Amino acid sequence: MDASHTPEVPERLELANAPEPSRPLAEGDDALPRRDFLRLAGAGAGFMLAGCAPPVAFASAPARGIERGRGPSPSSSHVVIVGAGAWGGWTAYHLRARGVRVTLIDQYGPGNSRSTSGDETRGIRSSYGDRAAGELWTPWARAAIARWKLFEQEWGPAFRTSFFHETGDVIMRATREPFITKTIDLWKANGVRHEVLTGDEVRKRWPVIKADDITVAITEPDAGVVRCRAATQAVAAVAQKMGVELVIGRVTPGPIVNGMMDGVVLENGTVIRGDQYVFACGPWLRKLFPYLENRARIPLGHALYFGVPQGDARFQFPNLPSFNFPGVTGWPMLPVDSRGFRVRGAIAPTVAAGASAAPAAQPAAPPAAPSAAADPTLQDPDLSSRWTNQDRVDGARRFLAARFPILANAPLLETRACHYESSVNQNFIVDHVPSAGNAWIAGLGQAEGFKFGPVIGDYVAQRVLGIDGDPALKKAFALPTEQYEGPPR
Known part of the structure; x- marks a missing residue:
């Protein structure tokens, strides 16, 4: 495993060794044990774990359609996430916070220059009067702004830098x-x-x-700008300290047998198996899933x-x-x-x-x-x-x-x-891989996806754990059936 693309979480936090990803949590635990969280966050981190909330106290920034319940038996689940960008990294973060074992795979590493998250900065705003999905996106964008501020308060001092800047x-x-x-x-x-x-x-x-x-x-x-490459790498670093395993390598989806995906395959032939699979690999989704060929543009x-x-x-x-x-x-x-x-x-x-x-x-x-x-x-x-x-x-x-x-x-x-990725229905996709009940596509950010990271990762995590949440969101984020007309552009 090569984690050279991801910055180390500063040692001054006196971080504990991450719990073994495969170790079951005690019956009734909702997330990381409180003692492990306090050691993880460090004395100066300033947030307490509340219920199923992740290490940063996102419970104070609720988002439409996201429930604090965790779904059935997460401690015995293993989720494999392909793509360590904004959506994949935050999904890994939220799943691990809910007690799930997570393997995060990226072919080039978090925040690499080929990725959609590889630019230096991204705007964080909620002005979506020009978008068909504006009524759904606006409240999520507002929750995302609040969560980015919480992330900044928690981890900016820890990394001795700033991620979110309230420019207006x-x-x-x-x-x-x-x-x-x-x-x-x-x-x-x-x-x-x-x-x-x-x-x-x-x-x-x-x-x-x-x-x-x-x-x-x-x-x-109170809108602002986030240093996206730095933030993407920071989220991946924090997730690893929480127990997420990061693997650098290119994968192909495994075969679908009896309606279930059977592993993902690295280039060297290694098969990584989990209970669920999330493909959050941005513009590479079209290369992995031909279904999206004329339903997405990049x-x-x-x-x-x-x-x-x-x-x-x-x-x-x-x-x-x-x-x-x-x-x-x-x-x-x-x-x-x-x-x-x-x-x-x-x-x-x-x-x-x-x-x-x-x-x-x-x-x-x-x-x-x-x-x-x-x-x-x-x-x-x-x-x-x-x-x-x-x-x-x-x-x-x-x-x-x-x-x-x-x-x-x-x-x-x-x-x-x-x-950046655009879908024919002009909305995000969070839905099952066609014919695979244990594999998910999470992507098509419409050139706006980065800002939603702290919220969309939470949403994807709960969907993987069997919590549908708001029916309107589930319907809006379903795989599109229509197709683009004309050649790619």
Whole structure:
């Protein structure tokens, strides 16, 4: 086993040796024994285990459809999880907290550069007025924000770093479009603290943003940004200290015999068997399960990180929120590691730097980035190149010139590209592998899945243990039956 991809949990926590994964818990135990938890968390961790709650006290951040019951006989169960990214790592964490023996397998390691969780940062927000599943996602996103904050309080000091940064988020538009209206409605329905600002208020509050054409903005003050690679590795490290076994290797699903999957097979022929199997392997799901071939797509997303002016703190956390313009999102530099000022999605032309509030004609679009039809390797997460082409660099610079003119000539520090997964029904999948009653598919995060990690891992864990929870969620997350039209793109 090679755990070199995963950081060690700091020794200053005086962590105990993890309990043997195969050791049954005492009758009536709901999770890790309290004495083991207290030794695991350390004297300065600050949270007590409550009922079936995992080591971080997530019971104080309940989520729709997630019950604290654990299902039948978890102490005698062994769950094998394939994929140690955001969903797989958190599922392992929650299953182990409920007393289940867990083997976590990843072919490249947690937070690797091929994974969807391998970028440096991810936005954590609940503005889903543009999503068909917005009514289901919004309350879960709010629970996820609360849980990320709890994780930060518990483990940020332990790792001597920060994972979650409460930047706040602002969405700016030239007109009050349906996305704005629907998001406000969802926020009101879920009691989300927010603001509605005029263009003048935006320009006064954030003068570094060129917002001459903006007439309305909405803010979510407690939204934020998580350092996703670091957090993914930290979750995997904590899970291992709880007793999860991490294996580095590529697997294929074993045969399905009498409606049950019989193990997963490593490249060297080793078969790892469990009572249940969870495949949370993001863009690799299509390679493992042909059923998903034309029900899922895995486009590449690109993020660019620009250097901020020396000595100018206006573009750093906490002095600027994360932002959302049509087709473009980003956030300020986080001084904890100073990756840079992040811009994602800017390839189409943006509003000209001197634009007024009146709509302006747009110039012709630049050449499109390579498509999956032109380059089939873009549909294979093992073979796809993660190089960001010049069109995207130029698009990001046009955006900066239009919206953050002080950064128009900022140095480009680095780029990140990762596959994200979209399903034909525009929702997550948490359902059985076809014809296998003991195997699960958990994925298709719709480019939003990372933020839901602390919640979706809890949900997947309970489904594996036989707790269906909210029927509406079970139905929404079922394997889609419809298919995309046309070739992959």
